[in-house]
Amino acid sequence: MPYKRPGAAPGRLALVQAFVNTRDIDLDTDELTSPAGVRDWLTQQGLGFVRAPVDGADLSAAVAVREALRELLVANGDERAPSGGALEVLNDAAARAQLTTVFSAGSAGRLSPRAAGVPGALGELLAIVFSAMAEGTWPRLKACRNDTCRWAFYDHSRNRSGAWCTMSVCGSQMKARAYRQRRRAGGEGKPREREERDVTRPR
Numbered sequence: 131m132p133y134k135r136p137g138a139a140p141g142r143l144a145l146v147q148a149f150v151n152t153r154d155i156d157l158d159t160d161e162l163t164s165p166a167g168v169r170d171w172l173t174q175q176g177l178g179f180v181r182a183p184v185d186g187a188d189l190s191a192a193v194a195v196r197e198a199l200r201e202l203l204v205a206n207g208d209e210r211a212p213s214g215g216a217l218e219v220l221n222d223a224a225a226r227a228q229l230t231t232v233f234s235a236g237s238a239g240r241l242s243p244r245a246a247g248v249p250g251a252l253g254e255l256l257a258i259v260f261s262a263m264a265e266g267t268w269p270r271l272k273a274c275r276n277d278t279c280r281w282a283f284y285d286h287s288r289n290r291s292g293a294w295c296t297m298s299v300c301g302s303q304m305k306a307r308a309y310r311q312r313r314r315a316g317g318e319g320k321p322r323e324r325e326e327r328d329v330t331r332p333r
């Protein structure tokens with residue numbers, strides 16, 4: 131599915147972005163809820179050879195890799211190291227894919243999966259992540275800071291300061307939330323506390 135929202139990642143990194151965005155937390159939709167769903171999505175993206183039967187283990191692996199990638203994107207946004215658990219999931223998936231260095235005449239070396247099926251297709255996605263890390267584009271792929279959104283977006287801002295998938299939706303939502311929290315924490319919060327008590331107290 132082509133990526134339509136603003137903040138599309140360049141080149142093949144858009145595939146990784148689209149993979150993370152197969153789950154829309156905000157709309158509560160998910161394209162990867164069955165083995166067939168996993169096979170169809172990966173095949174549509176031209177990721178590897180997925181004619182082999184796809185089973186529940188493949189579905190679990192795909193979802194685990196997707197959510198581990200999302201954790202890396204949250205970490206990119208927060209400029210912190212990702213959790214050890216997420217890295218372990220990705221390292222295991224890379225091992226199952228048998229990612230191998232391939233040198234060829236006239237082009238730079240690259241990683242390529244030896245495994246077929248879903249493990250190989252997930253390996254192709256991880257190879258794209260690896261290249262993006264090497265090329266320096268990876269830190270710009272982030273998950274929206276709004277924890278009810280977490281949409282993967284590419285930060286095109288000059289100083290790499292983008293935090294939300296869309297400023298008009300999540301950015302303003304989060305700013306309003308921060309404003310309310312500040313009001314509650316500060317002296318201005320008192321009238322609100324009174325309001326809340328008036329609502330909950332029996333009359």
Ligand SMILES: [Zn+2]
Pocket residue numbers: 274275276279280281294295296300
């Ligand atoms: Zn968002």
